[in-house]
Amino acid sequence: MSSTMVTDETTFIDRRNTLGAVDGPGRERRQFANSYNELSPDAAELARAIDTYKLSHRRRFINFEEMLSIFKSLGYSR
Known part of the structure; x- marks a missing residue:
């Protein structure tokens, strides 16, 4: 009994665009x-x-408490 091994001749194609990477690897995506x-x-x-x-707080x-603290830091008062 002979077994035949079939291999796929297709190679991995890296489709990521490295030519247009102007921001560099250190840029945060978000x-x-x-x-x-x-x-x-x-x-x-x-x-x-x-x-x-x-x-700054990642x-x-x-939430609303954090938003209120931002308002107050800008000088908002009731």
């Missing part, structure tokens, strides 16, 4: 999009403060 152009100056300041908080989403 960068926030800069959509502050459409916002009023006050709203843009709030958006930057929230993004800064999220980056949080993708924040």
Whole structure:
């Protein structure tokens, strides 16, 4: 009884685009999009403060307590 081993001659093709890697390997992939152009100056300041908080605390989403602390750090008072 003879056994025949069939091998697949296809090779692995790496489809990742290395030519367009302008950001380098150290860039964090979850960068926030800069959509502050459409916002009023006050709203843009709030958006930057929230993004800064999220980056410094390594949080993708924040809760209401954290958002309130950001508001207060910007000078909000009731």
